[in-house]
Amino acid sequence: MLWRIDPAGDEPLYAQLVAQVRLALAHGELSPGERLPAARELATSLELNMHTVLRAYQTLRDEGVLELRRGRGAVVAASAGGDLAAAERAAVEQAVAGLVVAARAARLSTETTTTLVKEAMSR
Amino acid sequence: MTATPPTGAPRPDTRAEAWRPRARRAMAWPTAVGALLALGAALVAWSWSDELPGEVASHWSGAGAPDGFLSPGAFVLVFVLVAVGLLTLFLAIGTRAGSAASTRRLAAGGSVWSGGFLAASLLSTLAPQRGLTDVSQVMIPGWWTAAALLVPLLPAVAVALLVPGDPAAPATAPVDPGAPRAALRDGERAVWLRRTAGGPGLAVGAGAILVTSVLAVAFETWAMLAIPVLLAGLFVAMFAFTVRVDATGLTVRSALGWPGTHVPADEVLRASVTEVSPFADFGGWGWRVGRGGRVGVVLRRGEALLVERTEGRSLVVTVHDAATGAALLNTLADRAR
Numbered sequence: 001m002l003w004r005i006d007p008a009g010d011e012p013l014y015a016q017l018v019a020q021v022r023l024a025l026a027h028g029e030l031s032p033g034e035r036l037p038a039a040r041e042l043a044t045s046l047e048l049n050m051h052t053v054l055r056a057y058q059t060l061r062d063e064g065v066l067e068l069r070r071g072r073g074a075v076v077a078a079s080a081g082g083d084l085a086a087a088e089r090a091a092v093e094q095a096v097a098g099l100v101v102a103a104r105a106a107r108l109s110t111e112t113t114t115t116l117v118k119e120a121m122s123r
Numbered sequence: 124m125t126a127t128p129p130t131g132a133p134r135p136d137t138r139a140e141a142w143r144p145r146a147r148r149a150m151a152w153p154t155a156v157g158a159l160l161a162l163g164a165a166l167v168a169w170s171w172s173d174e175l176p177g178e179v180a181s182h183w184s185g186a187g188a189p190d191g192f193l194s195p196g197a198f199v200l201v202f203v204l205v206a207v208g209l210l211t212l213f214l215a216i217g218t219r220a221g222s223a224a225s226t227r228r229l230a231a232g233g234s235v236w237s238g239g240f241l242a243a244s245l246l247s248t249l250a251p252q253r254g255l256t257d258v259s260q261v262m263i264p265g266w267w268t269a270a271a272l273l274v275p276l277l278p279a280v281a282v283a284l285l286v287p288g289d290p291a292a293p294a295t296a297p298v299d300p301g302a303p304r305a306a307l308r309d310g311e312r313a314v315w316l317r318r319t320a321g322g323p324g325l326a327v328g329a330g331a332i333l334v335t336s337v338l339a340v341a342f343e344t345w346a347m348l349a350i351p352v353l354l355a356g357l358f359v360a361m362f363a364f365t366v367r368v369d370a371t372g373l374t375v376r377s378a379l380g381w382p383g384t385h386v387p388a389d390e391v392l393r394a395s396v397t398e399v400s401p402f403a404d405f406g407g408w409g410w411r412v413g414r415g416g417r418v419g420v421v422l423r424r425g426e427a428l429l430v431e432r433t434e435g436r437s438l439v440v441t442v443h444d445a446a447t448g449a450a451l452l453n454t455l456a457d458r459a460r
Contacts, residue, residue, distance in 0.1 A: 001316065001444075002305075002313060002447050002451065003313065003314050003315075004311055004312065004313040004314075004315075005311065005312045005313070006308055006310065007309040007310060008308075008310050008311075008312075008313075024167070024263070035318075037316045041316070041367070042314065042316070043368035045314035045316075045367060045370070045371075046312050046314055046369070047311075047312055047370070056436070058255070105228045106436075
């Protein structure tokens, strides 16, 4: 998969990696059982400190998305929700597209929109 | 008047032929070494002609008695002709398709191995027949055959390692503006990582390992078990690769660490998606050399990443989602200019 890091972005670097794994799972680019790159390899290619990648992997493990095993590296957990049915995924993506249109029309910032989504999800 | 190409149009790489003298230099002495090994063995065999019977055993179908006989002169001639054929083949591969250092290394190693293998086979077949009058029951120990196959690998690998690698050849022209790009913000870093593994070649490998094992066991030539062991190592190395595109360029490396190759970002002329037909384009699966010296890491039919590189080189890797890798590589190659 494609990994990107924007050092000028607002989000911390490790959080950018966490978000990409979640997105890849939601889009079906990653599936349970799949192995993520070794932290050292990812860190070298993205010119990051290895601890940044490890922190991202540990965060994802704490969320139950990854399993970290000595010798096997980081593997997407069976319960990670990558087995989202295509129809379900399409429905969510369509709803998000609608939200984005509405938010843009209302000139809401990305931060405000995601805050609204988070609030709605925690209700 | 000199015609100047319109700015922005892809210019032909003026150094597309720069590898040819390099390939001739790289192939000259390994071909000589292979020829000397084969010729030396032929001369030694010739010096034995007084001690050899009028007809020597020249062929065995199994572990039993020989079933083919030739005069010593004809036998040596057959070996010399096979040596000429193999050395010509490797020389042709090295000098006509050796645009990449990996190809020159393979061809140079192949020349030395074939010379060594033929020399060892010739001498190990004739040596036990010296001073005999009846060769109808003559036997060659199984481990001699195994040694004739395996021992020449050592000088072959040494010679392959002595062949110089490709010198740095940064592109002078910009990356093809018509090639796809990835949307990266300024200062944003990116890496594309994929694994590519398995494919039909693995089944061929499993079959070859099974057949050579069964033959070695059936004929009780235990030394020949070294062949399936070597094949197993070869197939493990050839059928699982990681593909990485990052700021340094493209890296393709076997899961074992070897073989592998790296295309620096500043040598990329154009990355794109192509369709590969393993047999039509590369004659099979694995680490291959195709038409025009194109190097292929070919594990299956279909979608592949094609990277055109300076000095007439190109590389193809069968990998899924090649479009993402190609777009990112073009973008990172832009940055490396």
